[in-house]
Amino acid sequence: MKAKKQINLYILGMVLAILTFWLFAQSMINIIPTMQKDLKVSSGVLNISTSLTSLFCGLFIVVGGGIADRIGRKRITYVGLIISIIGSLLIIAAREPVLLIFARILQGLSAALIMPATLALIKTTFDKSERQRALSYWSFGSWGGGGVTTFVGGLIATYFDWRLIFVLSIIVSAIAMVLLRTIEETKISKFNKKRFDVVGFSIFVLALLVINVIITQGQELGWFSITTIGLFITSIILALIFIFYEKSRKHQFIDLKLFKSKPFTGAVLTNFLQNGIAGTIVVANTYIQLARGYTAFETGLLTLGNIVALLLMIRVGEKMLQKFGPSKPMFLSIIIASIGMSSGALTFLPNFTYLVVVFIGFLIGGIGIGLYATPSIDTLLENVSDDKSGIGSGIYKMASSLGYSFGIAISTAIYSTFSVLIHDIHLAGAIGMLTPLAFGIVSIIILISTMYEKSLKAKLT
Template sequence: MTARIRALSLTEENRRWWTLGAMCFALFMLMLDNTVVNVALPSIQEDLGADLAALEWTINAYTLSLAVLLVVGGRLGDIFGRRRIFLGGVSVFALSSAAIGLAPNDTLLIVGRAIQGVGAAMMMPATLSIVTNAFPPEERGKALGTWAGVSALALAIGPVVGGFLTDYVSWRAIFFLNLPVAAAAIAMTLFSTRESRDETVGRTIDYAGIVTLTIGLTGLVLGFIEANRWGWGSTRIIGLFALAVVALAAFVAIELRVRTPMVDFGVFRSRQFLGASSVGFIVSFGMMAVFFFTALYMQNILGYTALEAGVRFLPMTLVLIVMGPLAGRLTDRIGPKPLLVTGMLIVGISQLWQSFLTADTGYAFLLPSFVLLGVGIGLVMSPMTTAAMNAVDRTKAGVASGVLSMGRMVGSSFGVAIFGAIVATVGSSKLRESLPGVPVATRDRLAESLGGGGVSDGAAPARVVDATHDAFISAFGTGMKISGVVAIFGALVAFTLISGRRPPAAEQVPVPAPELAPEPAAA
């Protein structure tokens, strides 16, 4: 009994585990919101009278603000204190969740989602940098494996929780659920987590860097989000990408000259950090496209409801939950390289497997590929994170975690956009072959429907429905083949750039402190 009480009380020996628990609480809330909202969109539409564009921006507003501000959130934690920025992020996330739950119209809902993304951008890199600072290198794989497992658990049960609350309570309950979780995360953080920051820099903010990075990433991510709807060759998309190139070039020029840059490019001197970041981009590129378009296949081709489709993803995510902590422990023993190479190869095989789907293969054919994908992603996520964070000095943990998380978010947006472009292009070609007598304008409208899996039964003649389904499946197969090849290339990247040695202290590449005159603390 005494031993149990001692284990539950805060001591220097177990403080880091209490800290990990606090970060996992917050991470669970954050990742749950990535998937829990999707299944509530029809109820939101009915309750608020939202149109399709408003529903899209209910998702996109959160994604955009999160992706754009991740690096800023990580760097602010380095400068002003990671615990302080984390607590601020949790508070913003909780308050915006309450505001969304009370939103009387879709405009305030979208504004609330954008603010929620700001809170998430403060939280996500802070959870990773706080865990990195709390654990010594030889235990970091185990800790980050737990961190990855909690993330997978939240993603797995998100559609189920969202479906249950929407059907039996209200879509607003999805957002009110964040309030007690946020309160628990704040209490545990105040109880257990010590403050840490980058002592090599002064407490000054690189405003020019923030502005140019924000403009550049906004143009880039917004371009990916809207490219298939506005057209890749449209003036607006070309303008967004041109703006992104100019702003990001200006950002690099500014960062190389200021005394306290938002991104210390010294972290990229490590081949391991560069390799781990590249693997993170590649695995996210394929993973989100699989989740998004396979869900469309199950709902529009196989006829499952959103909740039924979400439940059928559970075998993959349950495997991922088990593999995450296991891969973390293995990383501490054998290093990240063999796990990353093996994991990316398995991800590639799973995606190539799915490229052979037809309208008749069904879920039984999908299930083994889901299990393989869960194994592959589980072998990649925590070793990739551990490799990246062990490759930089602890003082740079905030900016390193921000860069890593940003790369994954941009990779996700890029993957969905490219896959959508493949569906539109290949699908249009297939429709021209299967419906030669249909007017061009009608075929174009049918091609636009492919982004949602094709037209539904009853909305058009059976011949047209079958043609759009066949076009979607053909394009889906092409996209999966490309994703599979990209994943296998990711295995080559890991093999080339990731060190084969055990982690980790020898792998750290300290970034020298700049020679600064003493600066006053920010008010």
């Protein structure tokens, strides 16, 4: 009984550790108007700072996973939590854009350490049945945390000082450190001492930064301007250079051999797109506040159904995984999530009816995201060895962070561009909120070509 209680405390500590990411990442989505008024900075600066945390988390998370494998998963979790506390303190003190942006970068780096380290701890600490249960609760924080913090962030920003969100993040980080203080350290006992792939990593970072600039600043630069076209060509060249350079190296920044496993590849790519679907919620939040005149708190209330459904369905996804395997619940979840999160596109509806439809749509989206979480993560961990669990988890969470960041960037870019082109905020909102459907279609194609192909071959043999 004592062992069971201790395991539950460890799981809670991991959930709180990853919840800190959402407290400072997702909550900002719902408090941009309040922060802009208080700090007197442009919306462009706040939009950049909002996506920076997810972007830098995605850029460095594979490195974080590799470091955790070598130095120790528990130790790196603690380092990440300390950096998270420092980042939150800087945001509380921020009065100018430079400090705000620096703090957001630090928070992205903290998440890049915490996410893969805690996943690797689950892989190496628990047996299969406990692992799947731990992954479900981990998903509560990883997926459910987004909805919870959107609501909490809106509540605090509307009735209190928005800085209290980051005070709360500090408290949660401290509690997580206390709960994980006795968990056994795990790391690779023997590993090849090799130089870090600085060149490959640098090319990778530059390529993603250029792509992010194109998406977030394309409207201001002009989509067909010489600058934008030049950046687009540069991003393609950098991507090709990265692929060819990595193939020529024995020790790669991203272990491309892991992608020889189709289930691993399917889990990573669909995870990228599923997070992209979740990230498009920023358009709905922005549209409802600007076009419909609701407060951040009132907008946050619309996500309550999403939160409840997501949390409930995570355990259902775990049971479906155990009964049917991962492919069926993942396929079903992608369809449900993409349809539900696109409900905001019905902007022709009158206020009350529209809010009801969006609430129900977010609830349906939560069902889909909840069903997806555990089957997807378990598929990844089943197809990666213990000595590469950190870097494998890093690649998975890189896909999460980059997918969420690009989901925000792409959907808001579409929304902003059409707002200027057609001068109709309602139609622009509808177009922007159809992005989840596009992501869902691509995700289904990837899932069928990776995981369903393996299932079909198994039946035939």
